Amino acid sequence: MGTQVVAVANQKGGVGKTTTTINVSASLARQGQRVLMVDLDPQANATSGIGVEKSDGGSVYESLVGDALLSDQIIRTSYENLSVIPGEVNLCGAEIDLPRMEDSLHRLQRALHSVKMANVFDVVIIDCPPSLGSLTLNAFVAADSLLVPIQCEYYALEGISMVRQIIDQVRDSGDNPTLHIIGIAMTMYDGRTRLSQQVLDEVREHFSDIVFETTIPRATRLAEAPSHGKPALVYDPDGLATAAYDVLAGELLQRLNQIELAPDNVVDVTAFQNPLPVQNQA
Ligand SMILES: Nc1ncnc2c1ncn2[C@@H]1O[C@H](COP(=O)(O)OP(=O)(O)OP(=O)(O)O)[C@@H](O)[C@H]1O
Ligand SMILES: [Mg+2]
Numbered sequence: 001m002g003t004q005v006v007a008v009a010n011q012k013g014g015v016g017k018t019t020t021t022i023n024v025s026a027s028l029a030r031q032g033q034r035v036l037m038v039d040l041d042p043q044a045n046a047t048s049g050i051g052v053e054k055s056d057g058g059s060v061y062e063s064l065v066g067d068a069l070l071s072d073q074i075i076r077t078s079y080e081n082l083s084v085i086p087g088e089v090n091l092c093g094a095e096i097d098l099p100r101m102e103d104s105l106h107r108l109q110r111a112l113h114s115v116k117m118a119n120v121f122d123v124v125i126i127d128c129p130p131s132l133g134s135l136t137l138n139a140f141v142a143a144d145s146l147l148v149p150i151q152c153e154y155y156a157l158e159g160i161s162m163v164r165q166i167i168d169q170v171r172d173s174g175d176n177p178t179l180h181i182i183g184i185a186m187t188m189y190d191g192r193t194r195l196s197q198q199v200l201d202e203v204r205e206h207f208s209d210i211v212f213e214t215t216i217p218r219a220t221r222l223a224e225a226p227s228h229g230k231p232a233l234v235y236d237p238d239g240l241a242t243a244a245y246d247v248l249a250g251e252l253l254q255r256l257n258q259i260e261l262a263p264d265n266v267v268d269v270t271a272f273q274n275p276l277p278v279q280n281q282a
Helices: 017-031 045-049 061-063 091-100 104-118 134-142 155-171 192-209 220-228 241-258 270-271
Strands: 003-008 035-039 082-085 123-127 145-151 181-188 209-218
Touching: 003 134, 017 035, 017 045, 017 082, 017 123, 017 145, 017 181, 017 220, 017 241, 035 045, 035 091, 045 091, 045 220, 061 091, 061 104, 061 181, 061 209, 091 104, 091 134, 104 123, 104 134, 134 155, 145 155, 145 241, 155 192, 181 192, 181 241, 192 209, 209 241
Parallel strands: 003 123, 003 145, 035 082, 035 123, 145 181, 181 209
Antiparallel strands: none
């Protein structure tokens, strides 16, 4: 399959974007996919969480605001099939610089173009910051699809309605007419509370099949893993949450392959006229 770009996004903070990015990337890599994890967040939590050192100038920044080759920023991790473009605090500057630039929404798309053409990665996963600023908008334009984590908490639906508005804008403006949600990941599910179940039911009612079948449980060891610079697969190989992320990655892969295997790769444009096309699962 060609390189598929998936952005992990939700402007709500602390919903599990970075945890999902790290663990889905690690699982996909272990499942044999060649994965490039791109850290687009100035907090750079995905970078340290996978055990990669941050370094000044080592991020997408120079490729976004200048002509630096994005491929020069790719770092191999100690895990087979998994490479990273690190984040750095300087990315904050991109929020200020980008709006002043020509074609400002397409800078990441342009930078990723040569990476896609090289066909050395199957999946590019982008960890977005918790905002809808220029960096996130660039990810929405560069991505084939969005993976939206939702925390099993009150106000869970607030985050996603904003994401949907932006998707509509990005499609309608022609900046990325085929952008869609590939899946909603329900995170930090706590089986002991009724609230978690209520939120899960509510989100499923609204979004039906778009929600991944796998729900990620709340797990202390999942939260500890990043401080050891390790994905859950390595830090807590037998953990329930680790297994959940592994299954979720499989679900994602299945959906990505369905897009690739669509007859003659013809995109049914009517599907994109609905606010949220449902990914049919065979
Ligand atoms: N399933 C889980 N169980 C327990 N803790 C979790 C789980 N998922 C995430 N966390 C913890 O919740 C916090 C927020 O998660 P994370 O950093 O992944 O969210 P985020 O959406 O990337 O946040 P931000 O918006 O700041 O980028 C972190 O401390 C993380 O370790
Ligand atoms: Mg994050």
